[in-house]
Amino acid sequence: MNQDHDKHEAIDVDPQVSAHYQSLADEETPADLDNAVLREAARAVRADSRKGSFQAWYRPAAVMATVGLTLAIILDLSDPGIFSPAADMSLETALPVQTPADTTADRGPEPAQLLRMQPDLAPAATQPEGAPLEDHTGLSDVFTAEVEREKQRVQEMEAAAGTALKPAPNAAAKFARPRPAIALKPLLPEAPFACSDEQKSDVEEWWQCIATLRQSGQAAAADLELDNFREIFPDFELPE
Amino acid sequence: MSVIPEDSALMLRYKDGDVTAFETLYRRHKDSLYRYLLRLSQNRDTAEDVFQDVWGKIIKARHRYRPTAKFTTFLYRVAHNCFIDYVRRNNRHRVASAMDPDCRPDPGDEPDLEAEKSFARQRLDAALGTIPDEQRDAFLLHEEAGLSINTIAQVTGVNRETVRSRLRYATKKLKTALAEPAVHT
Numbered sequence: 001m002n003q004d005h006d007k008h009e010a011i012d013v014d015p016q017v018s019a020h021y022q023s024l025a026d027e028e029t030p031a032d033l034d035n036a037v038l039r040e041a042a043r044a045v046r047a048d049s050r051k052g053s054f055q056a057w058y059r060p061a062a063v064m065a066t067v068g069l070t071l072a073i074i075l076d077l078s079d080p081g082i083f084s085p086a087a088d089m090s091l092e093t094a095l096p097v098q099t100p101a102d103t104t105a106d107r108g109p110e111p112a113q114l115l116r117m118q119p120d121l122a123p124a125a126t127q128p129e130g131a132p133l134e135d136h137t138g139l140s141d142v143f144t145a146e147v148e149r150e151k152q153r154v155q156e157m158e159a160a161a162g163t164a165l166k167p168a169p170n171a172a173a174k175f176a177r178p179r180p181a182i183a184l185k186p187l188l189p190e191a192p193f194a195c196s197d198e199q200k201s202d203v204e205e206w207w208q209c210i211a212t213l214r215q216s217g218q219a220a221a222a223d224l225e226l227d228n229f230r231e232i233f234p235d236f237e238l239p240e
Numbered sequence: 241m242s243v244i245p246e247d248s249a250l251m252l253r254y255k256d257g258d259v260t261a262f263e264t265l266y267r268r269h270k271d272s273l274y275r276y277l278l279r280l281s282q283n284r285d286t287a288e289d290v291f292q293d294v295w296g297k298i299i300k301a302r303h304r305y306r307p308t309a310k311f312t313t314f315l316y317r318v319a320h321n322c323f324i325d326y327v328r329r330n331n332r333h334r335v336a337s338a339m340d341p342d343c344r345p346d347p348g349d350e351p352d353l354e355a356e357k358s359f360a361r362q363r364l365d366a367a368l369g370t371i372p373d374e375q376r377d378a379f380l381l382h383e384e385a386g387l388s389i390n391t392i393a394q395v396t397g398v399n400r401e402t403v404r405s406r407l408r409y410a411t412k413k414l415k416t417a418l419a420e421p422a423v424h425t
């Protein structure tokens with residue numbers, strides 16, 4: 001029993017009553033109550049440990065997921081391609097605005113024409129070797145024609161409705177934007193990839209061509225040309 | 241010489257997952273708490289219900305426990321509040337005899353002495369039953385928990401003069417009741 005009394009306190013309890021009470025109060029807690037409480041205490045600790053092990057991986061995983069998602073959103077928003085004029089233009093070109101006044105002939109570029117207008121889809125491999133890449137897509141012409149058609153349509157609408165509608169200046173500016181010709185840098189400006197038929201007609205020139213190929217580092221092409229050369233001119237004395 | 245760990249240290253160890261620390265703490269306080277509730281409620285079933293409720297609250301409160309006050313103060317404040325809640329919840333707890341024989345220690349080899357003791361205990365319980373709840377509460381907190389006047393004031397939420405007054409009246413009434421000639425039935 002706790003005897004925790006403050007000795008400095010003047011307790012107003014008769015010592016005889018207190019002693020009488022202490023001599024009689026000896027009841028004990030029933031065993032089933034003890035078991036129930038102790039079981040509850042142990043169960044609570046077990047629940048804590050289970051909760052702790054769950055939190056051990058749950059919290060770091062949640063933090064990692066949050067950081068990853070945040071980074072993905074930030075990187076996605078900071079991607080300049082989303083807001084670049086090229087992307088904007090391709091979207092407008094790919095999805096022309098339809099108006100009720102549109103006719104079948106005035107619907108904008110056909111799908112094949114759209115494909116030609118996409119600069120990224122233009123096959124670079126079809127360009128002649130060493131030649132600068134000219135703007136063969138006719139993109140500027142298409143844009144100019146598109147702007148002209150747009151202006152004409154607006155004028156017709158103005159005439160019909162009698163209102164002073166103006167074409168969207170931004171769209172016109174985008175369509176009219178001059179596109180610089182892209183020049184491909186020649187892969188081998190100084191050495192031909194293989195010897196021409198004209199060179200092969202003369203033994204000296206062919207031999208010179210093979211030497212040029214070898215000097216420019218195209219050993220495989222030079223060997224191939226040399227094999228052909230030996231077949232055709234087996235008697236030619238090769239210099240050292 | 242082994243050092244007996246303080247109640248607060250045991251509670252902190254239990255907070256960290258040491259169940260044996262809780263067992264030590266429980267065995268140290270269980271009987272006095274049980275007797276406090278038994279005599280306060282005057283009903284064994286009520287005492288057991290509230291007893292289990294009190295320890296359940298102590299177990300749940302282990303993470304919030306801070307050793308700013310004595311554990312005994314903390315324990316009996318919880319017990320006091322639990323009993324008041326119980327009484328309010330049940331409008332008025334059923335008062336019955338707390339003298340159930342199954343919660344008494346084994347009488348041993350002296351049945352006559354034990355019969356006398358049992359009779360004296362009945363008189364004590366009857367005398368305790370005649371005094372108001374607040375006075376009985378103060379008396380039991382002093383006798384069972386060994387709390388000082390200041391601590392009883394903290395636990396019951398009244399000032400120390402009120403506690404002194406309650407203790408004085410309770411003792412006076414008990415002394416009068418126990419001094420009356422015993423009548424064996």
